[in-house]
Amino acid sequence: xxxxxxxxxxxxxxxxxxxxxxxxxxxxxxxxxxxxxxxxxxxxxxxxxxxxxxxxxxxxxxxxxxxxxxxxxxxxxxxxxxxxxxxxxxxxxxxxxxxxxxxxxxxxxxxxxxxxxxxxxxxxxxxxxxxxxxxxxxxxxxxxxxxxxxxxxxxxxxxxxxxxxxxxxxxxxxxxxxxxxxxxxxxxxxxxxxxxxxxxxxxxxxxxxxxxxxxxxxxxxxxxxxxxxxxxxxxxxxxxxxxxxxxxxxxxxxxxxxxxxxxxxxxxxxxxxxxxxxxxxxxxxxxx
Amino acid sequence: xxxxxxxxxxxxxxxxxxxxxxxxxxxxxxxxxxxxxxxxxxxxxxxxxxxxxxxxxxxxxxxxxxxxxxxxxxxxxxxxxxxxxxxxxxxxxxxxxxxxxxxxxxxxxxxxxxxxxxxxxxxxxxxxxxxxxxxxxxxxxxxxxxxxxxxxxxxxxxxxxxxxxxxxxxxxxxxxxxxxxxxxxxxxxxxxxxxxxxxxxxxxxxxxxxxxxxxxxxxxxxxxxxxxxxxxxxxxxxxxxxxxxxxxxxxxxxxxxxxxxxxxxxxxxxxxxxxxxxxxxxxxxxxxxxxxxxxxxxxxxxxxxxxxxxxxxxxxxxxxxxxxxxxxxxxxxxxxxxxxxxxxxxxxxxxxxxxxxxxxxxxxxxxxxxxxxxxxxxxxxxxxxxxxxxxxxxxxxxxxxxxxxxxxxxxxxxxxxxxxxxxxxxxxxxxxxxxxxxxxxxxxxxxxxxxxxxxxxxxxxxxxxxxxxxx
Numbered sequence: 001x002x003x004x005x006x007x008x009x010x011x012x013x014x015x016x017x018x019x020x021x022x023x024x025x026x027x028x029x030x031x032x033x034x035x036x037x038x039x040x041x042x043x044x045x046x047x048x049x050x051x052x053x054x055x056x057x058x059x060x061x062x063x064x065x066x067x068x069x070x071x072x073x074x075x076x077x078x079x080x081x082x083x084x085x086x087x088x089x090x091x092x093x094x095x096x097x098x099x100x101x102x103x104x105x106x107x108x109x110x111x112x113x114x115x116x117x118x119x120x121x122x123x124x125x126x127x128x129x130x131x132x133x134x135x136x137x138x139x140x141x142x143x144x145x146x147x148x149x150x151x152x153x154x155x156x157x158x159x160x161x162x163x164x165x166x167x168x169x170x171x172x173x174x175x176x177x178x179x180x181x182x183x184x185x186x187x188x189x190x191x192x193x194x195x196x197x198x199x200x201x202x203x204x205x206x207x208x209x210x211x212x213x214x215x216x217x218x219x220x221x222x223x224x225x226x227x228x229x230x231x232x233x234x235x236x237x238x239x240x241x242x243x244x245x246x247x248x249x250x251x252x253x254x255x256x257x258x259x260x261x262x263x264x265x266x267x268x269x270x271x272x273x274x275x276x277x278x279x280x281x282x283x284x285x286x287x288x
Numbered sequence: 289x290x291x292x293x294x295x296x297x298x299x300x301x302x303x304x305x306x307x308x309x310x311x312x313x314x315x316x317x318x319x320x321x322x323x324x325x326x327x328x329x330x331x332x333x334x335x336x337x338x339x340x341x342x343x344x345x346x347x348x349x350x351x352x353x354x355x356x357x358x359x360x361x362x363x364x365x366x367x368x369x370x371x372x373x374x375x376x377x378x379x380x381x382x383x384x385x386x387x388x389x390x391x392x393x394x395x396x397x398x399x400x401x402x403x404x405x406x407x408x409x410x411x412x413x414x415x416x417x418x419x420x421x422x423x424x425x426x427x428x429x430x431x432x433x434x435x436x437x438x439x440x441x442x443x444x445x446x447x448x449x450x451x452x453x454x455x456x457x458x459x460x461x462x463x464x465x466x467x468x469x470x471x472x473x474x475x476x477x478x479x480x481x482x483x484x485x486x487x488x489x490x491x492x493x494x495x496x497x498x499x500x501x502x503x504x505x506x507x508x509x510x511x512x513x514x515x516x517x518x519x520x521x522x523x524x525x526x527x528x529x530x531x532x533x534x535x536x537x538x539x540x541x542x543x544x545x546x547x548x549x550x551x552x553x554x555x556x557x558x559x560x561x562x563x564x565x566x567x568x569x570x571x572x573x574x575x576x577x578x579x580x581x582x583x584x585x586x587x588x589x590x591x592x593x594x595x596x597x598x599x600x601x602x603x604x605x606x607x608x609x610x611x612x613x614x615x616x617x618x619x620x621x622x623x624x625x626x627x628x629x630x631x632x633x634x635x636x637x638x639x640x641x642x643x644x645x646x647x648x649x650x651x652x653x654x655x656x657x658x659x660x661x662x663x664x665x666x667x668x669x670x671x672x673x674x675x676x677x678x679x680x681x682x683x684x685x686x687x688x689x690x691x692x693x694x695x696x697x698x699x700x701x702x703x704x705x706x707x708x709x710x711x712x713x714x715x716x717x718x719x720x721x722x723x724x725x726x727x728x729x730x731x732x733x734x735x736x737x738x739x740x741x742x743x744x745x746x747x748x749x750x751x752x753x754x755x756x757x758x759x
Contacts, residue, residue, distance in 0.1 A: 009561075013295050028299040030503055032496070063550075139667075142660045237660035238722075280386030284657065284667060284717065 042262055084108075091271040095149040106278060113279025116272050120264070129283050134242055134259055139284050142239040144231045145169050147287035151228075153277035157265045160231065165263035171230040176215065177254035184211055189249040195224045195236045196244060290448050300497060303425060304556035307418035307548075311575025320396050321405055329450065332457030336360075341676040343706065349459050361638065362675065366645070373634045377627055384623035386514035388615045389593075391589040394507065394568035400500050400569060402453070404554065407444055414440045418551055444494045445486070452485030476718040491531055498555045501568060508565050518614045522569045523594035524549075524560045525566035527603045534585050542586045549573035549591055560592055644682070646738050647675035655754040662722035664756050670714050672738065674706035681741035684716065688734035690726040692753060693719050703741060711756045720751055 005014040007025050015090060017024040048054060051063040062068070089106045091099075100106050118127055124135045131137035136144060145155050158167040176185060191208030193200035213222060219232040226234035233241060242248050242257060280286070336346035336359055348357040356363040356371070363370055376502050385392050394401060413438050415421050427433055456478045457465060468474035468480075475557065492500050501508060515521070532538025543560070550558050552573060555566045559573045576590040598608040651667040659665055684702045686694045696702045697715040706712045718734065720727035732753040739746040 028296050030499060031298040031300045031501065033503065034298050062494065102381070126653070128651070130654035130657070137654075137656045138656065139654070140659050238658055239660050254443035283658075284665070284715075 019040055054151035088271045091274055095155055096274060096277065102157065109275040109278040110282055113275035116276050117279050136241060138280050140236060140239060141285040142234065143228065144233055146228045147285060149277055149281040149286060152280050153273055156273050156276055157263065160261040161258060162260055162262055168263060169231055171232065173256040175254065177255040185250060185253050188212055188253055192235050192249055198244060302552065303555060304498065305418045305421045306554045307551040308412060309552040309572050309576045311578060311748050313571035313575050317396060317405065321402050324397060324402055325633050329454045332454065332462040342677055343461060345461055347458060351459060370634060373630055376632050378625055381626040383514055384620055384627060387516065387623065388509055388585065388620045389518060390515055390519050391511055391569045393699050394501065395570035400492060401570065403489060405499050406447065408554065410441055444490055448486040448489035451489045452482040455485050456481050457491050481524065498566065502566055517596040518613050518617055520595050521557060521563055521591045522571055522574060523563060523565060524591050525602065529590050535689040542590050544584065546580055548576040548580050552576040642745060642747050643675050644738060644745055644747045645742065646747055646749055647671045648736055650751050656756055658756060663719050664727040665717055665719040666753050668716040668751060670716050671711055672704060672714065673711045674708060677703060677708050679707055683739045685737045686718065686734050687737065688732060690732050691724045692726055692734055720755060726753055727755045728758055730757050
């Protein structure tokens, strides 16, 4: 290698690299810069001793400080749980009807209930609680088993038409395909359409009213407004769980429906059930 | 190439012992130091009455409550664009000053320069001027040297603690925090912040000094792109000074090679080598040289603020162009206009900002709800901010081409009460009866109005109502 070229002005060695006439000089680094490098190395060694670092066959070294990210999360969760414990106890003990009046506790319950709803309930009722065909919309003012906060809690606690909970809300509509002739079923369907203000065949509806009084009014009421004690829907309003068209109504009357909801008392705590009830109750249709 | 031929990979710092100097620029720097340090140390202690339940500190960054207070201005997090705007102004200001006057920021107002200057002042008071300090540096570590060094380091440390301490006062009520700091009741973060800033001030101001500028700071490298041949920087009139000689020798230039410019330089460079990366344009060499020139009866300005573009003229014996011609150029004017435009925009935004702030979020899961009587309902989540120091009542209403009904959840007469200095979240129901056209129309525009119940101010937000379209 030949003698390194010196830069004329500064007297510093040149690397010989030149771009557009600008030459790269080989200036020495400041020595403190080296010290900071050594300091970083020492720091790194200390760090790997103090904290989990070196990978082993089954697990990494755990470090002298015993730190773990999982442990930190668990700690934070414990802190939050400790902070929330009084609220959760209060929620467990409170009379549900009094919850909406208790501002702070209600806010806590609604926030927590929303999270529980999205975890356990949204699969059927939708993340926005708007339901789907066969799964009730929880945002409207129509309730099959009652829209007061404790009625909602009862429904959540025991579920509907399930064999798991003996206290489950239970009712069953007969399949009228075995009882009535297709023409009679059509008459009833036309009458139900008339009750809810939809287009219908007046003569058939007239005939259907007789059959309705005889066969349906025991549960749905003579005026067709339903009965919440047995979960019989109101047939006069604009809300249909399975649909209000002639086809769906004919199918419903012929074959019946059997909507099921599981009980949650075996999976959610008392406070959690109350929280979900509070959440559902305040969605816009809750009754006083 | 043998090992001894190659230069070392690493070099130690050459100690620098700047000599005392007096003159125009030194006086200017003293003033700037007093003002900038005064602002930094004293600002947190200025009180400003904002009424009850609000801090009375004039400048306060309240992290816990997410507020920034600056005298009569109160910035909320959603108004962070004010801070962004100020940062853009600071950037453009730096471009402007650098293109006009080179590294004036570095030379006069950079904290590194100001604190280093202060530390050198302390050093000179305790250990004496340049020659005494060089002798002390060379002397053995005897009792006297230990005494002087320890005294100096103690004073530096006190300044450093005060510097780190002043920083934390911007983030909490200063008198309270001061009491807590002294009684060891303050938060750990306060102590650790003070400790870190004390350490950096002590090390950067006392020991690293020019190393920070040369090796750590990116600005000296960026400045190359900011400056041009019209920029005024500190330079040496080499055509007047060279060749260097004796005072009474008429065959030589004006420079008598007295080294005054080198001895006063805090960066340890020789300005006569030309413009260089290390130069922070503190202009102390100008003061030093002017002093010498006056003593030997030569004109001042051998070292001076110069523009490279003037060099050919001056070599021909003409006078340099006047300063204003260097400063007022298209480039600096563009920077100034941009800077001022953003500044005016921010001031404008500050004055037109409403003291009601409202956001509307239409709930779109689901887009609408059918009620049992066939009414179609949309839900909107709304946030109302009251930036006042008193509880205010707001009346909600809506306007639309179609008939729509508004109902604010839990509010009688659609009147919402918002506590002082806080935000309230409310749910608003808008509904269309089955006979109203909006109930069966895909989209109906509507405008929410919120009005101070006292009738002082109002604001609006536009949104859309979704109906149930017949299939």
